[in-house]
Amino acid sequence: MRRAGLDLGSVNAKLVVLEGLEMIYRQALPSRFDSVKAGKLLLEDYLQAEGGKPEELVVTGYGRVSFPEGRVVTEITCQARGCHHYYPEAVYILDVGGQDAKVICKNAEGKVVRFVMNDKCAAGTGRFLDVILKGMDLSPQEVVQAQEAEPLTINSMCTVFAESEVISLLAKGNPKEEVVAGLFKSTAKRLARFVETLGQPQQLILSGGGAHYAQLARYLKEELKVEILIPPQPELTAALGAALLA
DSSP: OEEEEEEEEEEEEEEEEEETTEEEEEEEETTOOHHHHHHHHHHHHHHHHHSSEEEEEEEEEGGGOOOOOSEEEEEHHHHHHHHHOOOOOEEEEEOOOSEEEEEEEEOSSSEEEEEEESOOTTTTSSSHHHHHHHHOOOOOHHHGGGGOOOOOOOOOOSSSHHHHHHHHHHHOOOOHHHHHHHHHHHHHHHHHHTTTTTOOSSSSESOOOOOOOOOHHHHHHHHHHHHOOOOOSSGHHHHHHHHHHO
16 A cells, blocks of 8 residues: 655645655655645646555645645654654654744654744744855855854844845955854754753754755754754655655
8 A cells, every 4th residue: 555645845845655664756846835736746746657646645734734635644743753764762853944943852652742843933944044045156065165164153043134144244255164154053053952942852853954954963963962863855754754644
């Protein structure tokens, strides 16, 4: 039996299909302000590729309540289950998504014990990082080079004010790499304090699209003094969890 998880995120919609516990299909599409439409396109693409729909479907993410098919499960529950699949012993999860950041504590069965969400401000989210990095017109190589740079201090975590602070630092002749390193360090510091509102982890699973930033993981490790665990394809963990729950 094939089970599918559809994560209708604010930035991307993701589809994962399992046969048993094996991931046999995965795909993502930009949501473009209509995650429901993106989810429908993902299922249509799967239907064309495989010749039939999955037998079971669980839908999660921002657009879940508006989607016409499948069983609805919260993103918190799916995120915990997907991360548990890779790291059953780890308790704490930090999910850095496009529009919010979440800290989740799970138990030995992969169920949510408690969580806290930052969904009122873009600070510390993937969108916050993307907006400023794109505004700096950086190449992927320049972002990588920033790993070795000495970070400058960036005080503001409001997206608008942080962008102004970055522009000011660059205008004064500071190297881009040092500004980028400072951006990641200040973001990691804020996220570390966010994690500590739920406790002091020994290990931390870092999921969501933000987990692709190696600098963010590095500075989180320094701030929290813990092992950082990054799942394979960390942006798919909620969709995977949905498929596992299907």
